[in-house]
Amino acid sequence: MGKLLIKNIKSLVQVRETNINKVCGKDMSVLPCIEDAWLAIDNGLIADFGKMEDFPGITDWKDLEVIDASGKLVLPCYADSHTHIVYAGNRESEFVDRINGLSYEEIAKRGGGILNSAKKLRETGEDDLFEQSLVRFKEIIYQGTGAVEIKSGYGLNLESELKYFA
Numbered sequence: 001m002g003k004l005l006i007k008n009i010k011s012l013v014q015v016r017e018t019n020i021n022k023v024c025g026k027d028m029s030v031l032p033c034i035e036d037a038w039l040a041i042d043n044g045l046i047a048d049f050g051k052m053e054d055f056p057g058i059t060d061w062k063d064l065e066v067i068d069a070s071g072k073l074v075l076p077c078y079a080d081s082h083t084h085i086v087y088a089g090n091r092e093s094e095f096v097d098r099i100n101g102l103s104y105e106e107i108a109k110r111g112g113g114i115l116n117s118a119k120k121l122r123e124t125g126e127d128d129l130f131e132q133s134l135v136r137f138k139e140i141i142y143q144g145t146g147a148v149e150i151k152s153g154y155g156l157n158l159e160s161e162l163k164y165f166a
Contacts, residue, residue: 001043001044002043002063002064002065003040003041003042003043003047003060003063003064003065004040004041004042004064004065004066004067005038005039005040005041005058005064005065005066005067006038006039006040006041006066006067006069006074007038007052007055007066007067007068007069008036008038008052008068008069008070009034009036009037009038009039009069009072009073009074010035010036010069010070010071010072010073011033011034011035011037011073011074012033012034012037012038012039012049012073012074012075013031013033013073013074013075013076014031014032014033014075014076015032015033015034015037015049016032034049034050034051035051036051036052036053037049037050037051037052037074038052038055039074075144076146077144077145077146077147078143078144078145078147079145079146079147080140080145080147080148080149081149082149082151083140083148083149083150083151084150084151084152085133085136085137085140085148085150086129086133086150086152087117087120087121087132087133088117088120088121088123088124088128088129088132089117089120089124089132091112091116091117093112094107094112094113097110097112114156115156118155118160121155121160122155122157122159122160
């Protein structure tokens with residue numbers, strides 16, 4: 001990792017001059033931003049930021065990558081604290097069923113639901129399960145997720161649950 005300068009940022013989102021422990025109540029409606037901003041990153045850590053009109057300039061160009069973010073937003077990554085990204089197949093048809101008014105019970109009677117997901121997971125080899133999950137994992141990273149806690153739950157027995165950790 002080297003140095004990175006992102007300049008001409010339309011809006012640098014969720015910036016605070018001081019650290020906070022939490023945001024709650026009416027403060028949740030406040031989204032602190034700097035318009036027409038710059039952001040400096042050194043070895044993966046934010047080194048400095050501010051308005052372009054206050055940019056101090058560059059003294060050391062060695063190993064510096066510069067990104068012009070004109071017209072673009074820069075914001076923190078998402079933290080997904082609950083996802084079931086490891087599963088076999090998909091349940092797209094069940095989503096359509098729910099849109100069409102079917103209950104979870106009706107979907108289960110048709111062979112869908114968690115028991116169907118568990119059956120698919122048990123029948124799917126570990127390598128295939130890994131590859132399917134990796135595709136979904138890369139997709140959430142591409143969409144801005146930077147931290148994820150992956151839940152198990154579709155195995156419904158010890159052997160199937162351990163596939164998550166193999």
